[in-house]
Amino acid sequence: MTDPEIDYGAVFKSLPGMVALLTPDLVYADANEAYLHAAGRTREQVVGRCLFDVFPDNPSDSGASGARNLLVSLQRVLATAERDGMALQRYDVQSLQRPGEWEERYWSPVNAPVLGPDGRVVLIVHRVEEVTELISARGVPEGSRPRVLEAELYSRARELQEVNERLRQAHSREREVALVLQAAMLPAPGDIGHHRAAVRYRPAVGALNICGDWYDLVDLPGDRIAVAVGDVVGHGLHAAGVMGQLRSALSAASLVADGPAQALEALGLYARSVSGAENTTAVETYIDWDTCTLTYSSAGHLPPALLRAQGDVEFLDGATDPPLGARPEHVPRPQAATGFAEGDTLVLYTDGLIERRAEDIDAGLARLANALTRHQGAHPEAQADAILLDLLPPGGTTDDTALVIVRL
Incomplete structure (x- = not known):
């Protein structure tokens, strides 16, 4: 049995809401x-015309x-490609039956983007x-509606402002404590x-989306380390x-x-017994200088980058598996290996470094590869600073970022 075809044009026209x-030029498409x-x-009076020509102030x-x-709301949607909801607006509409007369209306708009490829x-x-009828049903005299509505909205806005301020203070305290805890548990640089x-x-800047990323370097027997x-x-x-808990467990393992x-x-x-560890991603690489071999395995994480001494960048994606705890049954994880030469550089990172909203992940990987090539040959400390400067927006990101660079 095949799924029935849906006439989305007919659905759109029949939607019960307005x-x-x-278009991006704010012209009615439909x-x-x-x-x-x-x-x-x-429809003829609307489609093909600018919204503000049809409904001016x-x-x-x-x-x-x-x-x-x-x-302002529509311009914000165009600039951020994000949904924008508006407070209740008084938006008088000119009467077509009585030219020169304007009907008092109250609308609550929401504007949402449709993105292209x-x-x-x-x-x-x-x-x-x-919501004009709701305002009228309250029994407020027509001439007093703006004043009464403004006072009510102001009161509600003050209440929300006070709640938001309390939440902001609580979030700020939690952020500070979480960052101190994070710093105490991560290895010293x-x-x-x-x-x-x-x-x-x-x-992350301006958000509580912090303290989920980690890095680790473990000295192994022989001339080897785990990163x-x-x-x-x-x-x-x-x-x-x-x-x-997960960093310590992986370090011991x-x-x-x-x-x-x-x-x-x-x-x-181990992650199956830790609440909140589900779907954690991680990648680990063993570096063996005696055999000049990198051995790696990934649990749903972004691939490590290997910057060759001659300037080429190779992403190590030959052993990728689902995140921790994603499978109901235990299955052995894959592992792959590649050789390296003196002067190569290994780079491990988390998604905050390269992922951007409404952008394909390949664009972020290409940006990282270009940055690594530009700063090839620099000391790892200088290289790390340069890569962060190149790839992170000046105002910071909404996700935290971990970065490890090892000169091979």
């Missing part, structure tokens, strides 16, 4: 029947701000809730043995606690495991 589609009916306009009302506020906004879904290495951790990074799903104090796959297998079994 919905219009706008409007459903509910929108046209509530607005008192025909009342010129006789010097305090009218509905069009201005709506324009390149991540850019190609349409805006402009949804409107008509510096070279490992006689090998040059650099580590960096950058917390790992991981990312716990979640944030704040709980994520920092889970991170500490690395000392006795035959290779990174076996170490991640042990970590995966």
Whole structure:
């Protein structure tokens, strides 16, 4: 039995709520029947025309701000490619039956982007809730509605502002404690043995989405080390606690495991007993200078980057498996190996370094490869600083970032 074909055009026109589609130039591409009916306009009077030509502000009302506020919201959607909800707006509509007269209306708009293949906004879904009848039903005299509504909205806004301030203060305290805990549990920066290495951790800015990332370097018997990074799903104090448990467990497993796959297998079994560890990603690499071999295994994590001395960048993606705890049954994890030469550089990182909203992951990997090539030959410490400067936005990101660089 095949699924029935859906006529999405008919569905759009039949939606019970007011919905219009706008181009990036804020021209009506379409409007459903509910929108046209509530607005008192025909399709011919709307489609193909700019929204603000169809619904301008009342010129006789010097305090009218509905069009201005709506324009700001629509421009925000175009700039951020994110949904934007608006507070209740008074937006008077000109009467077509009585030219020169304006009908007092109260609308609550929500604007949402429709993205094209390149991540850019190609349409805006402009949804409107008509609440004029609700305001009228309260029994407030027509001339007093703006004043009464303004006072009520102001009171509600103050209440929300106070709640938000209390939440902000609580989040700020939790963030500070989580960062201190994170710093205490991560290894101190510096070279490992006689090998040059650099580590960096950058917390998310302006958010609690912090303290789920970790890095680790373990000195192994012989001229070998184990290097790992991981990312716990979640944030704040709980994520920092889970991170500490998983990092310590992997560090211990690395000392006795035959290779990174076996170490991640042990970590995966342990993660099943740790609340909040589900779907954690991690990647571990064993570096053996005696055999000039890198052995690696990944539990759903981004691939390590190997910068060759001649400038080529190779992403080690030959042994990728699902995140920790993602399988109901235990299955041996894959492992792969590759050779390296003196002067090569190994780079492990978490997603905050390269992932950006509405962008394909390949674009972030290419950006990392270009940065590594540009700063080839620099000391790992200088290279780490340069890569963070190149790849992280000046204002920071909404996800934390861990970075490990080892000169081979």
